[in-house]
Amino acid sequence: MRFTIFAHGSRTGWLVLALLVLLIMLPLAAVVIQVLLPGFFFGSRRIGDLSLLGDMFRRPLWYLSLKNTLVLGLGTTALGTAIGAALATARSRWSFPGARLLDGAVWLLIVTPSFILAQGWVMFAASDGLAASWLGWRWVHDAVFTPAGLIAVMSLSKFPFAYLAVYSALEWKMERLGEAGRLNGGSAWTVWRTIEAPLLLPAYCSGALLVFMDTVGDFGLPASIAAVFRFPTLPYSIYSALYTSPIRFDMAGVLSFYLVVLIALAMSVQFWALRRARFDFLGGRATRARAERPRRGAWLLAAGNFILLAIAVGIPLGANLLTSITRPGQSGGTAFTLNHYRELFVSGGQLTDALLHSLSIAAFAAIVGLFVGLLVAYVLTYSKFKLKRAIDVISLVSLAVPGVVLGIGYIFIWNQSWLERIGLLLYGKPAILVLAGVAGAIPVITRIVTGAMAKVPQGLLSAAQMQGASFSRRVRTILLPLLRGALLSAALAAFGASVFDLAMTSILFPPNFMTLPVVINKAFEDLNFGYAAAATLTGGTAVVALILIMERLFKPKEARRPSR
Incomplete structure (x- = not known):
């Protein structure tokens, strides 16, 4: 006798699809609608002037942004x-x-x-x-x-x-x-x-x-x-369009549209290249690659690797460290100091509040994103939902689409006057940062949880269903214990990424609600490099320490126990 896996898998699939459309596809659609119907989100229903798309190649700043991006x-x-x-x-x-x-x-x-x-x-x-x-x-x-x-x-x-x-x-x-x-x-x-x-x-x-x-x-x-x-570039010009007076929604919409087109073209080129031929060349005689010591020239490889890492990692991170502990000397040169770190916590300093804001937003985004990501992974792994391929694609879209584009879409969607009457006017409130963080976290969480969930036999869930266990009980008593380590890793990865999301927070942060990336970037724009470097290292250290503590507290003991 053959049993279907979940009686209400379709309902879960429709719920997941609705959430993904709300968080990801609706904001992207809003960017396109803004180009076709410029006043649609502000009470006007007139057809847009499509000549704006052609203005990309006539207006100097727009054209320069596109050219520099390319x-x-x-x-x-x-x-x-x-x-x-x-x-x-x-x-x-x-x-x-x-x-x-x-x-x-x-x-x-x-x-x-x-x-x-x-x-x-x-x-x-x-x-x-x-x-x-x-x-x-x-x-x-x-x-x-x-x-x-x-x-x-x-x-x-x-x-x-x-x-x-x-x-x-x-x-x-x-x-x-x-x-x-x-x-x-x-x-x-x-x-x-x-x-x-x-x-x-x-x-x-x-x-x-x-x-x-x-x-x-x-x-x-x-x-x-x-x-x-x-x-x-296009992302920076989109950001600038929102912080000029008056706000240039037309410019932001057109530039976002072209940025999405560039991403779509790139993905189309890849799909075309992969369809040109078959690449299934591995056979029974395939062996796992094993690095071997070269007969000669090992020192050249080591030296080249060291030089590359010194440039790629040592310069940017080392410059942050040195800038945070030095200042110009009175008689020229530089002198070591800890004043930049003291400035972070003086009366009126913004770092403490900004760090707490970022941590709270990232924590809520990770928790909500974990719930949505678990449902997405569940549908992709076990359900027979007919649109689960669409769910898979949508769950990856926010990974490909730049944060500034999603941020523009969130402004269009959540800045409607009629939403205020039902208490959902989220623009200008911290809640919109949580939603944006969830959208950015879904791809990471879904990939991690799906990989772990694929190892859980479907028979376990079918057997529990035969015994009368409800959907929530199957998830609570079977999936969650077996996926505990993966869920923690996914949540911490999403948490760390959300804390330092500059694009989204720069566009969506509410007034008087500074976040850590915004504080760092504003200090940098003011050429206060020492303060920016000290804030970067302090905030980064706090986030890493918090992740390590959470991992130590909640990761399954079996995963932390060294093998004998």
């Missing part, structure tokens, strides 16, 4: 993918001193907010920055603050996406294919170029897509660079 996106994609793919190939093949440091640095660069990395580069390369004042390298300013320099800086922070995509694809190898090429007279370079590289095309495309999407939607770098160098 230059930065394409340049970073090419260079960042090349760096990540080369490092992944070398790491999978050869063992060399410091290889594990590369693995750790990759994850550190991924989890560190881009505006913190960008601020570190500004502190290092500014005309009176660390490179000029400490090392006398005044040429660094002119080298970094150019389009080519920004591409290099962005590539050094985005290459981990390509690294992980390619490195994962190199987990297994088919040595017989390469051996056949060598037996036919091909050199190592020829074998890689004609056999191995084409087979890794899906991984290269995936890595390049991740680099491109994260670059064109990045708000942190242009927001930080704007303090010393004018380089408007």
Whole structure:
């Protein structure tokens, strides 16, 4: 006798779909509606002037923003993918001193907010920055603050996406294919170029897509660079449109529309490339890749790895640390000081309140996001809901769409006068930050929980259902205990990401409700680099410590017990 898994799986599916549409798709649709019907969200029903779309190429600032975004996106994609793919190939093949440091640095660069990395580069390369004042390298300013320099800086922070995509694809190898090429007279370079590289095309495309999407939607770098160098991009110009007088909703809508188009085109290119051929080349003779010590040149690999990590990680994070503990000396040079840290907590200081605000918003977002993500993972794993493919796609959309675009959509949706009559006018209130945080947390939580939930046999839930256990009881007594570790990891990952979400909070933070990223960024815009660096390190340390404490308190003991 065959049993269906859950009697009301469709109801859960419709609930999940409704939540995802409300949190993600409705704000995105609002951006498009704003272009077609500019006054739709403010009481007008007139058809929009579609010539605004053409104004993108006629208005200097709009066109420059689009051009800079494309230059930065394409340049970073090419260079960042090349760096990540080369490092992944070398790491999978050869063992060399410091290889594990590369693995750790990759994850550190991924989890560190881009505006913190960008601020570190500004502190290092500014005309009176660390490179000029400490090392006398005044040429660094002119080298970094150019389009080519920004591409290099962005590539050094985005290459981990390509690294992980390619490195994962190199987990297994088919040595017989390469051996056949060598037996036919091909050199190592020829074998890689004609056999191995084409087979890794899906991984290269995936890595390049991740680099491109994260670059064109990045708000942190242009927001930080704007303090010393004018380089408007679409995300930063969208932000500027909302903080000019009068507010330029037409400009924000058009720029957001083009930003979404760029992301959609990038994803279409990847899908087209992956449909060109089949890549299922692994067979029974496939072996797990194992890094081996090279016959010669191990020291060159180690030296190159050290130099890369010193530049990509050491400069931005080291610059933050040094700037936070130094000040200009009275007779020139620099002097060590802790005054920047004292300023954080003096009377009237904003850091304490901002940190508490960010922690509370991130905590609520993680809890609500965990509930929604659990339901999404449940539907994707067990239910027979006919639209679960759509749920899967929507759950990933907020990962691809830039935060500034979602932020614009949230303003359009939750700033309606009629919502005030029913108590749901959320714009200008902390609750809108929670909703935005949930939207950003759903992709991360869903991927983590879905992977863990796939290991729970469906038979356990079917057996409980046969015994009369309700849906809530099955979840409470079977899924939650078995997924406790994954749920904690997902919640902490979402919590950490929400605390430092600069794009969303910069657009949506209510008056007199400062958050940690906004305080840091405003100090940086005022050229108060020491205060910004001290706030970054203090806030980051507090968040990391809190995550470690929560993990220690709530992670299952079996997961923390070392194996014997």
